[in-house]
Amino acid sequence: MDERELRQREGAGRRPDADLVRFLETMPAAFSFLDARWRFRYVNAEAERLMGRSRTQLVGQSLWDAFPDIVGSLFETSYRTATATGHPLTFETSFPGVPEGWFEVRMWPGSDGLAVYVLDVTDRRNAEDAARRATARTGLLARVSAELSGQLDTLSALGRLAELVVPILTDGCIVTLVDREGRARDVGSWHADPARRPLMNRYAQIRLDTLPGTSPVAQALLAGTPVTESVAAVLDLMGEGPARDLLVALAPATAVVLPLTAESRTVGVLTLYQDAGRVMTAEDVDTARQVAAEAARAIARVHRQNQQAQLAEALQRSLLTDPPALGETAVVVRYVPAAEAARVGGDWYDAFLQRNGSLVVVIGDVVGHDTAAAAAMGQLRGLLRGIAYYSSAGPAEVLRGLDEAIAQMHDETLATAAVARFECDGAGGRILRWANAGHPPPILLTAEGTATVLGGDLGDLMLGVDPAAVRAESVVPLPPGAVVLMYTDGLVERRESTLDAGTAALVGHLRELAGSPLDELCDGLLRRMLRGTPQDDVALVAVRLADPHPDESGSTSPHG
Structure with missing residues (x-):
C-alpha cells in the first residue's frame, strides 16, 4: 500500500470524528461526557452557555466539585441510578439557581462513563401550563355558573364560592355579601393550604369589625372599584388585636379585592389572597372579574327573592x-x-x-x-x-x-x-x-x-x-x-x-x-x-x- 493510499484511509477514518465534533458543537442542546470518576471529559458550546463556565474550567473537574448544589438532588439520584443499572434515564426539572427554566435531561451510561444531553423545554412547558390554566379557568366559570344558578339555596352556594376559586385563581379567598340594609358579612372562606383553613375561617369571622375605612375591602365596598394592595400595607393600617395576628399568621403577600356589583350598587366583595411568588396573570384577573359578576347576579336574585317573600308573607298575614x-x-x-x-x-x-x-x-x-x-x-x-x-x-x-x-x-x-x-x-x-x-x-x-x-x-x-x-x-x-x-x-x-x-x-x-x-x-x-x-x-x-x-x-x- 503506497503512502497516498494510506493518507486517504487515515483521512477517511478521521472524517466521522470531525463531523461528530462539528455536530455536537453546533447542536442547540447541551451535551457533556463524564468519565467513570464523574470528571468532565467533553463539554459542547451549548453546555458551556447553560452552565456558565468555559470548557477549560470544566474539563477534568469533578461534577460534584463543580456543582455542589446538585448533591442530594434529582440530578445526583438519576445520574447514579443510570450508572448503577446501566439503563438510560430521562427526567424534566429546573436547574438549581435557574428556577424560571425547565430542562429535559437524558443520560446514557457506558463502560467508560456517562453521556448527558440537556434540552431547554421551557417554552413547551409554559405552553402546556398555559393550556392547563386556560382549561381550569373555563371549567371554573362553568362550575360557578352551575352552582349559583342551579341551587335553591343560593346563599349556601355563595358561601362555597371561595372553595371554587382556590387554587385556580388564588391561594386564599373570602366572600362578602351586603344585605339590602347595607350590612356587610363574610359568608365563606377557603385556603389552598389545609393547615391555614382554620385561620382563614377565624379571620373571616372577625375581620370586618376591625378593618379600617382605608383598607382595600372598605374601599372596594365604598367605591365599587377593584383594589390591589400588599398585605404589609394592610397590616400597617390595622390596630393590634386578634384580626391582625391572624392575618400575620396567614402570611399572604398581596390582597386583590373585587367588588360584586349588581343593579348599580355594590352587593359584596371577593377578596383574593396571593402568597409570595404568585402573580395573577391578565387572564386570571379577567376570570376573577367574570366570577365576581356571576356572584353579583346571584346576590341580586337573593335580594329580589327576599323582597318578594317579604311582600308575599305580609300579604298572607294580612289576610x-x-x-x-x-x-x-x-x-x-x-x-x-x-x-x-x-x-x-x-x-x-x-x-x-x-x-x-x-x-x-x-x-x-x-x-x-x-x-x-x-x-x-x-x-x-x-x-x-x-x-x-x-x-x-x-x-x-x-x-x-x-x-x-x-x-x-x-x-x-x-x-x-x-x-x-x-x-x-x-x-x-x-x-x-x-x-x-x-x-x-x-x-x-x-x-x-x-x-x-x-x-x-x-x-x-x-x-x-x-x-x-x-x-x-x-x-x-x-x-x-x-x-x-x-x-x-x-x-x-x-x-x-x-x-x-x-x-x-x-x-x-x-x-x-x-x-x-x-x-x-x-x-x-x-x-x-x-x-x-x-x-x-x-x-x-x-x-x-x-x-x-x-x-x-x-x-x-x-x-x-
Whole structure:
C-alpha cells in the first residue's frame, strides 16, 4: 500500500470524528461526557452557555466539585441510578439557581462513563401550563355558573364560592355579601393550604369589625372599584388585636379585592389572597372579574327573592285574621312561613260564626307558592266565609258552593280545604260535622290522650277540578276537653320521609302533649315537627271545647 493510499484511509477514518465534533458543537442542546470518576471529559458550546463556565474550567473537574448544589438532588439520584443499572434515564426539572427554566435531561451510561444531553423545554412547558390554566379557568366559570344558578339555596352556594376559586385563581379567598340594609358579612372562606383553613375561617369571622375605612375591602365596598394592595400595607393600617395576628399568621403577600356589583350598587366583595411568588396573570384577573359578576347576579336574585317573600308573607298575614273570642271555647291559630325565599303562598285558616251561631273552622291550601297564590287564597277565603255565613249550610254544602264559585270566577285555581262545624247534639253534648276536599284530615285528641285521625286518607276531590263532585260529610261526637286540630301539609310532609310517617309522628306528639294548654300544645307541635324553619308554609288551627284550663285566653294571635 503506497503512502497516498494510506493518507486517504487515515483521512477517511478521521472524517466521522470531525463531523461528530462539528455536530455536537453546533447542536442547540447541551451535551457533556463524564468519565467513570464523574470528571468532565467533553463539554459542547451549548453546555458551556447553560452552565456558565468555559470548557477549560470544566474539563477534568469533578461534577460534584463543580456543582455542589446538585448533591442530594434529582440530578445526583438519576445520574447514579443510570450508572448503577446501566439503563438510560430521562427526567424534566429546573436547574438549581435557574428556577424560571425547565430542562429535559437524558443520560446514557457506558463502560467508560456517562453521556448527558440537556434540552431547554421551557417554552413547551409554559405552553402546556398555559393550556392547563386556560382549561381550569373555563371549567371554573362553568362550575360557578352551575352552582349559583342551579341551587335553591343560593346563599349556601355563595358561601362555597371561595372553595371554587382556590387554587385556580388564588391561594386564599373570602366572600362578602351586603344585605339590602347595607350590612356587610363574610359568608365563606377557603385556603389552598389545609393547615391555614382554620385561620382563614377565624379571620373571616372577625375581620370586618376591625378593618379600617382605608383598607382595600372598605374601599372596594365604598367605591365599587377593584383594589390591589400588599398585605404589609394592610397590616400597617390595622390596630393590634386578634384580626391582625391572624392575618400575620396567614402570611399572604398581596390582597386583590373585587367588588360584586349588581343593579348599580355594590352587593359584596371577593377578596383574593396571593402568597409570595404568585402573580395573577391578565387572564386570571379577567376570570376573577367574570366570577365576581356571576356572584353579583346571584346576590341580586337573593335580594329580589327576599323582597318578594317579604311582600308575599305580609300579604298572607294580612289576610289571616284573628279568630273570634268565644268564651269557654278556645281557638288557637298559627302560621309559619317557609325557609326559602318566595315560598310563601296559599296556606290559610279561618274561624267564624255562622248566622245561626255555629262555630265554623276552616283550613286550606291554594296550589302555588307566590304572591298570586296568596292573592287567590284571600279570594277563596272570603268566598268560603261569605257562603258559609249567609247559607248557614253544613261543611259539605259550603265546599260544593265554593267549588261552583271557583269554576265560574277562578277557573285556573286549585285548592284543598277541610271545613268543620261544631254543633250541639240536642242532648247537652257536642258533635263535630266536617267535610274534606283533598286536604290532610283533622285529628281529634281527647283529654285522656287518645288521638284519632278523622277519615283516614285524604278526603274527596280537591277544589277547582269538578264543581259537580259529590262532597261527603261526616259526624263525630266531641267529649269534654277534646281538641280538634286542623293543619296544612307543610306540618307533616318531608322530602326525606312519607306523608304517613309524618302523620304518625304528629299523632305521637299530640298524645304526649295532651292536657297542655292549647297555646303550649300548638307551639310544642311546631317545635317538634318542624325543628327549625319549615320547607313549606305551615298553617294550623286548634279548637278545644269546654276548656278545662280557665286561665287560658279564648283566642290567640296568628303571629305568635
